[in-house]
Amino acid sequence: MPNFTKEDCFADLKLRILTTDLAPGSALDEVTLAAHYGLSRTPLREVLQRLAGVGYITQAENRGSKVASMDIGTMRTFFQTAPMIYANIASLAAENRTAAQLDALKSAQLDFTRETAKGDASAAALSNHRFHALIGEMAQNPYLTASLDRLLIDHTRLSQTFYRPASPAESVLIKKAADQHDAMISAIEAHETALAIDLTLQHWDLSRDRLERFVRPDPLPVDVVSLKDRRNAI
Amino acid sequence: MPNFTKEDCFADLKLRILTTDLAPGSALDEVTLAAHYGLSRTPLREVLQRLAGVGYITQAENRGSKVASMDIGTMRTFFQTAPMIYANIASLAAENRTAAQLDALKSAQLDFTRETAKGDASAAALSNHRFHALIGEMAQNPYLTASLDRLLIDHTRLSQTFYRPASPAESVLIKKAADQHDAMISAIEAHETALAIDLTLQHWDLSRDRLERFVRPDPLPVDVVSLKDRRNAI
């Protein structure tokens, strides 16, 4: 598939990483990728460097590139850090957003609702990513944006399963998330910083519950009798 | 000056940017730099990409690289953002620091006091940078570290004049900063997170006063008589 531009390649690799089409920790072969995108190795390597700079991949001298891993340790810090950064970003966004940025945000939200309705899980996850990245742009704070972008990478990868509703109860949660998005848009549009923070933290709580269940899933149903036996055995 | 390794080149460019030997906004010519470091353009370009990824420089398609600028707009967000990130980093550092990291921190502080005593301003600024970057490593939080590193770039560049004491009063401030460093080390060593936060915010207050005076310097002494004339003229 020849004649991808460097920018296309960059965007496509980001997508494939966010959707875990490229699994965390998996190795990236330069010649394979270069051939795939119809680029020579030099520009492809530049794409990889840039991806490394934004936290999508990691590189080791003489040992190539890997998709950024998601070990249990960084998951802990993820849950620690996300609400603080999200809230501050939301506040700054409500303060500094431009009209054009607001339009883009509304458009991303339209995509999001459309794709959740269709049940297109990975597309919905990507729209959600774009929604929150746009709020990051609104904040106009390059320092915090650096944190936010990294958080969103892991957030999106973790939430891959979220938008694939398994039960009616989960469909309700997805609907709730979309409603929260709408409320956030209103708050940002009205420059209501305190409200934006509040809504963002509520949105985070919803997200966190679901993500934590993914990281540490509900225990499997067990045979009560044999469980009792094991307990006695200890 | 041939036979620099890529890593050397990376480190040296960081230094020259932090000391404003390479001024904010100044253009970086690839062939000149490549010749200077004895590298060919390919690896040099990779160094530049990495520097761009960490926020030291900016790159524009077909238009080369520039040292990251320090416009008045980002300065505002700098003062907004720094205390929050610094405080959170300090708290996490006090929680997670290893013994080896503590040793490195103490060593950086030794360098710092030695260089301020010698009056070596740019060396002192770099040691100070290293001191705070090490606290960042202790935090073990890749998300926040991304913000911190960017903040420290601008912080160090802004503080270039700080360690070149103009008046005895300023020497006292430098001494105070060094004392605060010592107190922070103790707090981190003792895992006292609350104290570490407190000390960090005090340290920031000291820093901020001095930095703001640099951004918006004290008015020059004026001839009172002619000043009165001008006032009447308005």
Added chain:
DNA sequence: TGTGCACATTTTGTATACATTCAGCGAGTC
């Protein structure tokens, strides 16, 4: 004097050939 255009120069982007490093594997030795 000022404006616009074409050309020349400089600088960046790309492809490719070559060098180096690393990992796996087998033969030889203790």
Added chain:
DNA sequence: GACTCGCTGAATGTATACAAAATGTGCACA
């Protein structure tokens, strides 16, 4: 039988030649 050593292949790292883009310059012309 286990270990070391060295070979081999496959990957990454580097240099350089060439292509494309952008900037600057000189000149013609209004």
